[in-house]
Amino acid sequence: MLEQLDHPVTDRRQVGEPDLAVWLAHYGPALRRYFGRRVGDIEVDDLVQEVFLRLHAARRDTPIDNVDRYMFTVARNVLVSRHRSDRARGGPFHQTLEGMNEPVDHLSPERIAIGSEEYARAVRAIVALPPRARAAFQFHRFENMTYQSIAQRMGISKESVKELIHRALVRIAEQMEAEA
Structure with missing residues (x-):
């Protein structure tokens, strides 16, 4: 089936529909390198998955003439979409909450006594x-x-x-x- 990837897919009936798993094995490492240079390692797998989801959706509608060009165009569009949504949600200003599992306000005996007095008042x-x-x-x-x-x-x-x-x-x- 890899032979099909070397030739542009013009008609599914003639060449046969390429298997998504084969495309993932063939294009996955290149997409991971592409995304790895542009985003953090944590996001790479999510972005690769997004590309293949879009590829799968597009493949049902029309045949893809040049898989390489299409795949990396989709990858670029996924990056642009991610950047826009991050900017809209204030991504650069986002702070992770790691290490902040402690309650902000501890209930000390003094604070409990003050609260009881205020309640009584x-x-x-x-x-x-x-x-x-x-x-x-x-x-x-x-x-x-x-x-x-x-x-x-x-x-x-x-x-x-x-x-x-x-x-x-x-x-x-x-x-x-x-x-x-």
Whole structure:
């Protein structure tokens, strides 16, 4: 079948359809060298595979007259496509995350104590709210109810619910800031 590669493939019925595995064995090393000079070793096999996928797709539609020229034209186009997609995704600015498996923020005993104190302050601030504002706030924040459903449940307008929740947020922030 390698004899077929030496002659341009003009008609599949006359010459027979070349086997993709034979093309890979014949052209694979040259493509690897071509890509190896232009990209990192990690990408070479992916690019060679991309060339053969495109070759396989094109081969179904029309016969390939000059396999050498076509193969390296496809290889160049694959490189151009890879370069464009890398540039669009910010490839030159990409940093690998090797060695960054450690959590960014360690939960130290001090941080846990500070978080517990802040939680207690927030609870005290919510409990200190006027009853209607506290109810509207709890419905919205803890039960995930919409303003409309809170308004129906409390028998008030949607605008009143917005105002109650706004006042509750302001009072909670003020009280937590005063305690800090």
